[in-house]
Amino acid sequence: MxxxxxxxxxxxxxxxxxxxVMAEDVTLFDYxxxxxxxxxxxxxxxxxxxxxxxxxxxxxxxxxxxxxxxFSSPDRDxxxxxxxxxxxxxxxxxxxxxxxxxxxxxxxxMNKYFKPDSKGAFWxxxxxxxxxxxxxxxxxxxxxxxxxxxxxxxTPMAQSIRLVExxxxxxxxxxxxxxxxxxxxxxxxxxxxxxxxxxGAADYQQYWVADIEKALQATGKTAGELGxxxxxRARDVLVNERISTRxxxxxxxxxxxxxxxxxxxxxxxxxxxxxxxxxxxxxNQTQFSNEASASAILQDSDKSYTAKxxxxxxxxxxxxxxxxxxxxxxxDHNDITSADTTTNAVSxxxxxxxxxxxxxxxxxxxxxxxxxxxxxxxxxxxxxLFMGVTYRLK
Numbered sequence: 001m002x003x004x005x006x007x008x009x010x011x012x013x014x015x016x017x018x019x020x021v022m023a024e025d026v027t028l029f030d031y032x033x034x035x036x037x038x039x040x041x042x043x044x045x046x047x048x049x050x051x052x053x054x055x056x057x058x059x060x061x062x063x064x065x066x067x068x069x070x071f072s073s074p075d076r077d078x079x080x081x082x083x084x085x086x087x088x089x090x091x092x093x094x095x096x097x098x099x100x101x102x103x104x105x106x107x108x109x110m111n112k113y114f115k116p117d118s119k120g121a122f123w124x125x126x127x128x129x130x131x132x133x134x135x136x137x138x139x140x141x142x143x144x145x146x147x148x149x150x151x152x153x154x155t156p157m158a159q160s161i162r163l164v165e166x167x168x169x170x171x172x173x174x175x176x177x178x179x180x181x182x183x184x185x186x187x188x189x190x191x192x193x194x195x196x197x198x199x200g201a202a203d204y205q206q207y208w209v210a211d212i213e214k215a216l217q218a219t220g221k222t223a224g225e226l227g228x229x230x231x232x233r234a235r236d237v238l239v240n241e242r243i244s245t246r247x248x249x250x251x252x253x254x255x256x257x258x259x260x261x262x263x264x265x266x267x268x269x270x271x272x273x274x275x276x277x278x279x280x281x282x283x284n285q286t287q288f289s290n291e292a293s294a295s296a297i298l299q300d301s302d303k304s305y306t307a308k309x310x311x312x313x314x315x316x317x318x319x320x321x322x323x324x325x326x327x328x329x330x331x332d333h334n335d336i337t338s339a340d341t342t343t344n345a346v347s348x349x350x351x352x353x354x355x356x357x358x359x360x361x362x363x364x365x366x367x368x369x370x371x372x373x374x375x376x377x378x379x380x381x382x383x384x385l386f387m388g389v390t391y392r393l394k
Contacts, residue, residue: 028246028281030179031157036190037071038153039394040245044361046388054092061088067394070153075116077150082106103132111147111251119150124253136265143273145255151247151279156190157182158246159238161284163189166237167216172230175221184215189238209234241319242353242392246287252276257295270298285316303335324349342370351390359390 043065051057067082084104090096109126123146130139160182167173177185188211195204209231216222226234252275259269275293282288289312296305312326330343347365354360367382 025176026157026161026179026182028154028157028161028284029248030182031152031154031186032183033072033152033154036153036156037069037193038155038245039069039193041065041067041393042390043393044388044390046386048386050092055094056090056092056096058090058092058096059088062388063087072153075113077111078109080106080108101133103130105130111150111253113150119249121146121148122150123147124255126257130263132263135263137261137263139263140260141257141271142260143255143257143271145253145273147251147253147255149249149251149277151249151251151277153245153247154281155243155246156186158243158281158284159189160186162241162243163212163234163237166233167226167230170229170233172223172226172233173216173221174223177219177221181215181219184218185212188212188215205235205239209238212238240356242322242356242359244287244314244316244322246281247279247289248281250276250278256298259297269302272296272298287314288312297335305333305335307331320353322349322351322353324351340372344368357392359392361388361390362386363388 043063045061045063047062048060049057050059063084063086065082065084067080069080071078082105084102086100086102088098088100090098105128107126107128109124111122111124113120113122115121123144125144126142128139128141130141163185164173164177164182188208192204192208195208198204199207212234213222213226213231216226217224222230254272254274257271257273259267259271261267262269273293273295275291277289277291279287279289290309292307292309294305294307297303307329308331309329310326311328312324314325315323317323325348326346328343328345330341332341333339334341345365345367347363350362352360363384363386365382365384365386367384
């Protein structure tokens with residue numbers, strides 16, 4: 001009898017059964033998504049400057065900017081992405097010059113579902129622009145195709161669960177909410193952008209939180225008004241605390257595209273593209289995501305292809321601490337030069353939110369480039385441990 005009980009305890013721990021009892025009846029999968037949108041924008045950086053006992057002051061600066069905006073309605077999902085990486089380095093020896101690099105990509109895509117409110121078949125269209133230092137031209141690509149499946153943003157439900165937990169701890173709620181009541185709260189939370197547009201950035205929060213309070217009162221489980229304690233705690237959860245984006249579902253797609261212009265100055269390269277995504281919250285604190293894609297040029301004179309996979313696992317340790325883990329795999333085959341390059345990058349980040357906008361990061365990272373070229377400075381695994389800051393723009 002003790003062995004089954006021990007197995008059950010271990011399994012419950014691994015599945016995140018440490019969440020408060022009142023939240024066990026509802027999960028992120030219970031979210032009934034309305035028309036919604038979310039926006040994430042970050043800039044992160046690290047700087048190392050050395051001076052003294054060397055010929056000249058040396059520096060190593062790295063900056064990363066990431067942007068993602070998704071708008072979902074019953075019949076379509078629209079996604080806008082942007083990434084920009086830049087670096088500046090100068091060595092310590094006389095004559096070492098400053099070396100600057102940058103690489104940026106921006107894309108917009110739409111999945112249009114044949115049947116509204118479904119997670120079935122869709123057609124898509126997308127466009128991409130890329131720039132990098134030293135390139136002859138920007139890279140411009142456009143494509144269309146078909147797919148199946150859907151990814152749903154469930155962050156509003158995660159905030160709804162967190163809000164109910166906080167108000168219950170403050171004894172502002174007298175009973176547990178039903179799944180329908182959680183959804184009512186989540187649907188109002190999801191409309192934050194609408195409130196900001198209607199009432200302005202300076203005043204929208206009072207109307208937004210007031211409508212959430214009305215929805216809670218309508219459940220009959222608030223013992224009247226939330227009061228100053230409840231209102232302040234609700235605002236603290238919704239405005240000051242940072243909950244990372246949560247989503248679930250999967251999709252797969254295949255299509256054709258045209259590289260209208262490439263970095264090397266060439267153009268008109270038709271390509272076959274495939275892609276897939278899988279996202280799943282393992283519990284209310286843990287998010288797993290995996291995105292894969294591949295593209296092959298359809299030309300007799302050039303059969304180059306690339307494949308990418310990005311996997312991540314994010315766990316919310318506390319209200320102010322996230323643990324982020326990622327693995328990125330890139331493979332590139334250049335048919336013109338017969339070169340094959342594989343890049344693996346693994347990182348683990350301890351992120352402490354100083355405020356809703358600013359976080360302090362401690363990052364351990366490993367990277368390895370395999371290109372069958374000896375003595376070019378990347379034969380061994382690159383190991384790094386660094387600290388930096390991340391600022392949330394949106």
